[in-house]
Amino acid sequence: MRLVNRKPGRMAALSLGALPFVLLLIAYLVASGLRLAENPDDKLMPSFASIGAAIHQVAFTENPRSGEIVLWSDTWASLKRLGIALGASALIGLCLGILIGIVPYLRAALAPFITALSMIPPLAILPILFIVFGLDELSKVMLIVIGIAPFIVRDIALRVGELPAEQLIKAQTLGAGSWPLMLRVVLPQMWPRLIDALRLSLGAAWLFLIAAEAIASTDGLGYRIFLVRRYLSMDIILPYVVWITLLAFCMDYALRLLSRRLFPWAEAGARR
């Protein structure tokens, strides 16, 4: 049988999927063991025992001064910024995207501008954001919004453009004016597309969040990583990175589940 026609079973697929993770762990354990055998004070690749101790310290022990558990307060601060920024970007993306996609005059007026805007590297204007919006929450949220909102706007506008012309004409022959057309025909079909766009921009959103927190912040996951970097605390950085990855993965998964649950018609269409 040809290689391209062989398919793994369910169990085989699961174990194959786990394999790279296991290999990576083993490689780390071996390398870490070798380095620690040579120099017990090596900080670059801490043993699982010292990582465990560090996790215990940041995730389960209250800070004696503030009474807070560091990992949770960092997570809360970061997720709050991320959540507000994603919500704002989604709202902007949906409204502007639909308007640009369906109203030719608005498309003519705004599409080139949004395209240009989306080409600005957001990190390049981070200093401007700090100057304009100050060093607190707003500038960090703005960085993420500026980073991903133009992408979502363009994506939604494209998706609106992909709606079959037949559908839009049909709706008009059923008596729909511009506004009801957007509300009843275009908007509902854009919800699952919006969730897709959000899922695709999650990576960028995290990138901008960590960057903003690294530069000017007093809490947050990105802040913590860059803070302990000064002490070469790999035992904290590594669990934080894993934690961030896990959070991002869960958000992606939750969005996918939400889309499937809320928009069964889109799933049925996609499978055909």
Next chain:
Amino acid sequence: MNIISVRKLWKTYGEQVVLENLNLEVKEHEFVTIVGASGCGKTTFLRMLLGQEAPSRGEFLLDGRPLPNEPGPDRGIVFQRYSVFPHLTVLENVMLGLELDGRSPSARLLGRAFGSRRREARERARAMLVEVGLDAARDKYPSMLSGGMQQRLSIAQSVICNPRILLLDEPFGALDPGISSDMHRLILRLWERHRMTIFMITHDLREGFELGTRLLVFDKTRLDAQAPDAFGATITYDIPLNVKGNRLLQELDAATARTERFREEVELA
């Protein structure tokens, strides 16, 4: 009065002539089938009826007034595909027209109906679904329906709005031959009951003869091999299908004479 009057209609795109010197009078409740090779302006003609294209020259009148330049509820359409809404169930698809229709604030602001208007819309939509044989599938999404059922849905969706004119753009072209005859019965029944005027484009000549009360053939009367776009298509045959015997011969004679006369006019011009 005739519902549609087309007088000396030309449609050109730059140098390209698509339709030339088209003349047509259609009475209320006629079932006009349109056949012709591809590229002979059938679709352009339909787009003009919809209001998506404006005539370059000549008149295209609906009830003696120029056609509006955008689609509206007086002219329903069923395309070959893509004309049902995937995010609405079958019942909601049929209700949509009733919900969008009307001057009520909720229709204009939200495109929805509430309370008794909504109940009434639901009742009418249910009755319509029974009429087209889709009541059992009322809670399904269109993607779960077969092609034939989707076309039934699209027809029901348009007919419930009581359009004066129903445009059918090869509605059964993508369906299995076995299903078409069911669809033919359905469309004839709806045409009788709802007293619409129907224009139907078809590739199937037999379908054209079977369904229509009148068959139009679009074709080019002149062809320049060096400049294929220089001459447009027009109605070359206008065949009455609901009359027989001597009447038919007379009508045919008259139709041919009309065509001949237009041709002379064109050549003189």
